[in-house]
Amino acid sequence: MRKCSLSNSTALFNKIAENATLYIPVDLEKGRVAYKKYADGMKMSDALKTDRSAKDFFFPQTENLMEFKTEGKSIEIIDNRSEAEDFVVFGVRACDVKSLEVLDKVFLAEPVDSYYKNRREHGVIVSMACTRPTETCFCGTFGIDASAPKGDIECYKTDDAFYFNAVTEKGEALLAKLDGVTESSDEKAVNEQKEQIKKVLDKLPLKDLKADEFGADKTDKFFNSPEWKNLSEACLGCGTCTFVCPTCQCYDIKDFKTNKGVQRFRCWDSCMYSDFTKMSAGQPRLTQMERFRQRFMHKLVYFPTNNDGMFSCVGCGRCVAKCPISMNIVKVMKTLGGKNND
């Protein structure tokens, strides 16, 4: 285990930024928190989480896929993919770390998405244990341990220092480069913090939320539940829940005419939108009830069915905090999850 005192954090960040682009969470105006490209002296936010997750680094909201030049009847494809730059995302919480594992299941499955893979290969995740999880947090429901946040380097921040443990080879390589600004340390402070975190987790209002009733092959059990109607009644179909979600991965592909040719790009899309599945001859999800059901069935049943039981929710609580009508996956689970979740 390596340690770096907080008074030395600028030196630490500068050192990381020497070799790779570094992103750290910073406080913005009006209580907003976002990852920003590190510049000398920048102060790291202490907030529990960023408004948008680390998903943006690997699967950005919009990205250029390729370009085309057309002339007469001819077409030229311009493949302008390039090797991503090396980058480090610092301070990623356990839930958001896990969300990358969920996205990997989609984008790294054959046929591999090269855009995503490229960034995954060049990105290093320095996680951060949560000392102050909050009332909207329920990562524990999905077996995630906020006191063991994983990533490439696992990090703990106490009142006076950062503590680091390399988890992967990539993490080891980065940590080795930081020898000059870190020192060897025992695990005492970290073990104490882990104990303290467990105590906080034990007091969270959602600590007893269970996902056991959901999971692989439970489609028949939930699809026709009469509860969907009430649950979805007030849903505005605004898509906010899908855009803030670290595991939502639906996208659209579009062409854009530039003065040089055509750019084909992809952008996030949302199953909550009515035109998502619209066809000339029909629409399989006619009402918001069906679209709403799709979102939660996907996270709690369909995704686990296809991915050895892994849920596509990490309990980050963003949708809980951001839905304008205060509807969310927790309410869905409590309503459909039977007596387990009373």
Next chain:
Amino acid sequence: MTNVKEPLIPTVCVITDIRQDTPDVKTFRVLTLDGKKPFIHKPGQCAMLSMPGVGEALFSITSSPTNTEYVEFSIKKCGCVTSWLHAAEVGQQITVRGPYGNGFPVETEFKGQDMLFIAGGIGLAPVRSVINYVRDNRANYGKVDIVYGSRSKDDLVFYKEIIDEWKNDPTVNVHLTIDREQEGWDGHVGFVPNFVKEVAEKFDEDKKAKTTAVLCGPPIMIKFTLQGLGEIGFNKEQIYTTLELRMKCGIGKCGRCNVGSKYVCKDGPVFRMDQLDALPDEY
């Protein structure tokens, strides 16, 4: 980086032939720029065609894999990409990616079976690929019946091929129908579901038991045909169909085309009826 394969990046191909099949369906032959087939496919698979700046759209590969010279797509004019393609001329380049989807189990479940092909309108596009595959591997399959119907005579896709080749193939029975009486038509008149029932009712029990049906067309036709086949003793395990949902990626990642936990682009578009029944009713 550019030597890493990327499924979303297509290949440039060229349209080498265009045939007007019906007032709103044209069939396009497509080859790579060096004159080869763009891919090897299975009957029932699809490919994503595009004109940059207009968009991408998914189409069944209607030619059979046994065709060694080219691939074909039959395309109904209905929106941006399809209208653009209808206005294109021979020599026009387009982009192609695929093939996508599972295809029909022609080398497994279909082997040795009597085949009953049922199609309505443009639904013949995917079925034609199987029909010609079966005709080209005749020894591997039993008797073949084709029931095909359209609104009118002019809307029968591949009419020339049906008349010149399928009708002249002594190993194949072709049963055509159109929805309403029309001058110059002395064939059957009536909707596909009823006609299928008439044709298949004449099968003896033994033949019914060893028949596999392939069924593609508008949802309403599928619904009533299924009902009819059920009434005369067909099981769901004997009937295959294809689903059509909105698609973007074609590779199970954009999240658009699922029915329950299945992605139609990847796990379909071909489904056996009993498998389809096990999925939620959302297609």
